[in-house]
Ligand SMILES: O=P(O)(O)O[C@H]1O[C@H](CO)[C@@H](O)[C@H]1O
């Protein structure tokens with residue numbers, strides 16, 4: 001990690017105040033960054049590389065409303081074959097770079113029957129149904145405790161502010177629980193009923209491990225889902241990743257405005 005931190009530090013004009021992980025189709029935010037410095041993942045020592053369409057694969061430093069931020073344009077997923085330790089590697093590096101705040105975004109399926117494609121959801125809690133955990137193995141005590149409390153993985157002050165900012169901006173913000181599954185297969189109808197029964201409002205294949213790792217290290221975290229599809233569509237149609245990216249691109253505009261406001 002230190003090798004990676006030293007490498008990235010050379011490119012950063014200053015320590016970013018906030019890191020932002022961009023979900024599928026949500027890369028549009030980078031157009032808003034001024035004074036950009038981009039580092040392709042393949043140039044960064046020890047960094048994994050993105051293999052999913054809609055995830056461009058670069059770290060981008062820039063100024064959002066004059067505040068220095070670091071955007072991860074392209075994240076890593078367990079289904080790509082990476083271990084969860086590899087999936088959260090960039091989050092750990094961000095913290096070691098001195099970044100204290102993290103905004104996580106994703107494209108997700110709506111489980112809550114009141115949600116529609118294009119809705120924006122503030123993630124208030126998570127359920128990790130990943131087959132592993134990024135904290136498994138020897139604990140690095142300099143990162144965080146062996147048994148981190150997870151009763152409040154998100155920063156309450158920050159989430160309250162986000163809700164108020166959304167209201168001021170006239171952005172309709174849903175709230176709910178995000179369930180993270182390993183993917184890459186989509187859910188069966190019975191699995192969707194199950195996920196709803198256990199309390200899920202949105203479902204996806206990312207985010208939960210990043211939040212666990214960030215909270216372990218004491219970062220202040222906030223997270224949003226763009227609902228790109230209803231997991232049981234009202235009109236029968238098959239899931240396609242292309243549609244996820246298209247809807248996220250469109251609805252992402254709202255998220256970009258909100259993130260800008262929050263930053
Ligand atoms: O969670 P993000 O990276 O936004 O991507 C979501 O979209 C992809 C499926 O279309 C899956 O990778 C799912 O997790």
Ligand SMILES: Nc1nc2[nH]cnc2c(=O)[nH]1
Pocket residue numbers: 107108109110181183185186187203204205228229230231244
């Ligand atoms: N697991 C899962 N991931 C998604 N990513 C975007 N939509 C979905 C979905 O419906 N299910």
